[in-house]
Amino acid sequence: MDDLAVAIGLVxxxxxxxxxxxxxxxxRLxxxxxETPESSLRLAxxxxxxxxxxxVWIARG
Incomplete structure (x- = not known):
């Protein structure tokens, strides 16, 4: 649970x-x-x- 709190804080x-x-x-962003198509936003x-x-997988290995 501590990791989740840290992750939310960093975001x-x-x-x-x-x-x-x-x-x-x-x-501007x-x-x-x-103006960007929804499909492009979904892919991104x-x-x-x-x-x-x-x-996260690599860092927590």
């Missing part, structure tokens, strides 16, 4: 850095995402999940 830190350091870029999300699982 919040990484997400928060974008909005704290470059809010204008964050808005959101606009670009809203699936690839991100797979990469995350692979990273």
């Amino acid at each position: 919040l830190v990484i997400e928060g850095l974008l909005w704290a350091l470059a809010p204008r870029m964050g808005r 959101l606009e670009a995402a809203s 999300g699936t690839l991100a999940v797979a990469a995350g699982v692979l990273i």
Whole structure:
């Protein structure tokens, strides 16, 4: 359970850095995402999940 809390905290830190350091870029990214086809977003999300699982698997070996 501690690992889950750490992982959620790290996600919040990484997400928060974008909005704290470059809010204008964050808005541009959101606009670009809203114009991107759903199938492309779904593929990118699936690839991100797979990469995350692979990273955790390697790190926790």
